[in-house]
Amino acid sequence: QVQLVESGGGLVQAGDSLRLSCAASDRAFTTYTMGWFRQAPGKEREFVASINWSGVSTMYADSVKGRFTISRDNAKNTVYLQMNSLKPEDTAVYSCAARIAYSSASSASSGYGYWGQGTQVTVSS
Numbered sequence: 001q002v003q004l005v006e007s008g009g010g011l012v013q014a015g016d017s018l019r020l021s022c023a024a025s026d027r028a029f030t031t032y033t034m035g036w037f038r039q040a041p042g043k044e045r046e047f048v049a050s051i052n053w054s055g056v057s058t059m060y061a062d063s064v065k066g067r068f069t070i071s072r073d074n075a076k077n078t079v080y081l082q083m084n085s086l087k088p089e090d091t092a093v094y095s096c097a098a099r100i101a102y103s104s105a106s107s108a109s110s111g112y113g114y115w116g117q118g119t120q121v122t123v124s125s
Helices: 027-031
Strands: 004-007 010-013 018-024 032-039 046-051 058-060 068-073 078-083 092-101 112-115 119-124
Touching (some): 004 092, 032 078, 046 078
Antiparallel strands (some): 032 046
């Protein structure tokens, strides 16, 4: 059973930056593709970014391309989401998720078997 714990959320102003972290409990983390998703109040969960197990391949939602960067440190069992130039529409609960071993980066939430509890990001205008 993989446990994922997010941190780094908070209240910021438009234009500011935040870095989210997601720590995994499982040593098999190095074999998992990881993703970040977000859900705003009254909206469905949406894909944000994904990184494959080796860190070579990444994928981003069009709404965050050029502003957000996903990365991972397999030695620390941690995946990061660097968020720059934040906008009020980025306000949401951000959750990390893990996908089966040695899979490709993916935007499909159905392919992720493990989820964290989420961390709130609020961007004021």
